[in-house]
Amino acid sequence: MQLIIVTGLSGSGKSVVLKALEDTGYYCVDNLPATLLPQIYENLKGTQNRVAISTDTRSGALEALPENIKKLKAVGVNVQVLFLESTKQALVKRFSETRRRHPLSNEDITLGESIELERELLAPLSELGHHIDTSELSANTLRGWVKDFVAQENKEITLLFASFGFKHGIPLDADFVFDVRCLPNPHYDPLLRPMTGRDAPVKAFLAQQPMVHDMYQDIENFVTRWLPSFVQENRSYLTIAIGCTGGQHRSVHIVEELGKHFSQQQQVLIRHRELELSL
Template sequence: MRLILISGLSGSGKSVALKMLEDSGFYCVDNLPATMLGDVMALYRDFGYDRIAISVDTRSSPSLGVLPQKMEQLRQLGVDVRLLFLESKTDTLVKRFSETRRRHPLSAPSRTVEESICLERELLEAISELGHRIDTSELSANALRSFVKQLVGADTSRLTLLFESFGFKHGVPLDADFVFDVRCLPNPYYDPVLRPLTGKDQPIIDYFESEPMVSIMVADIQRHIAKWLPAFSQENRSYLTVAIGCTGGQHRSVYIAEQLAEAFADEQVLIRHRQLNRDA
């Protein structure tokens, strides 16, 4: 059996992720207390379901403390368990609640939306370390669906090396394990012909291949990751996210993320381009 647990902050896209999994053939349950995980999974096994997705969050906060224990018990029974934790920057969440006019689950007469978000972040802090984190601050619903689908399809017996390009002007992604700043490299943005293109387009590739500093930067990052990757693998981690940032997230970071993904092709690799997905 496979169990995908969806958790995270209210307004971060948990419903979008759960719906995508439902459309992909998972039997989905929203807002299940963690104490009931074992019983529910046993019931679904008897019914013949082998792919289950369940959201667990602060709506049933009194039971969150037992989630690590329940996950381990299910793994010992042979269930493939993985957790996806969705989060967003506080100002993004405040804006989303304002636009939808929805009530935050932890709201109270004496507590603002921002205070409710901060409280929820504290309650979920321990849970966020149990699986793979996805920062949805700058993601469209379609991009989030794509990211979740990629992660669900990854082989859990191997560490997934995820390269993520982003633009510093949009903020550093919350889900990064390593962050590399490549804003010191030559920028094709200042060439009017190259400006509309991205780091995946051949003219931009040719531009960077003619710049020695770029190849040196790629080689340095590659050596650093190669040196420490075995240590992270021995930690039994499922994912390692390497974020590459330039100013806008369109040229330099995209090119370098693509180059690194190619360099580590023997590993299980995924690529995200946060700003390209956002613009799309």
């Protein structure tokens, strides 16, 4: 059985993810208490090969989740965890727009306090799996990322290289963040400004800059040096975020080059946050 557990902050998009998984052929269970995970497995084994379960603070008993995941892995179940998170500002906006009540809110606690309390309660679970920061993602983009996630083969580790713009905030789901704002900026060339780091003229411009080559080489060497340590820790995903000012030129170019290099020996995903948001 392939089992995906979806958890994370209320309002971060778990229902969107569960629907996307259902569309790709997963049997989905929403709002399951973590204590019932072994029973669900026993009931569904032999009849369902791909199962997705959502569990969060609504169902309680989350402290049982890590141990039950270990038990399922011990009997051969392929368990993956998707942890969704967002900034406080994004969550406040979503709850305000939909007029939904936060599951932890009451007359004695504000919406902002409820969000921070839930973040604290979920902190022990945040290290269990792959993070997705949905702060600035549209539902369509999130659905696409989830489909990319489930399409990966079961290998030791997947490297996820992501570009972003610092002016839009650092992604919450990054394991490592590299700042390439010191590199020569194609933005100041009127001909290159409307292009991206995937376009040939921008790539040619950056390829001629010694600083770009040195920065790329340093990042490549760092990832190569430390990757075995993360493999030994049984990590399924490692996210390396590369940021420039707007997330359009330099960071995109570096991510594309890193992805090209490491895809020769590892499973690789590439994301360009700001480019995808502009679609």
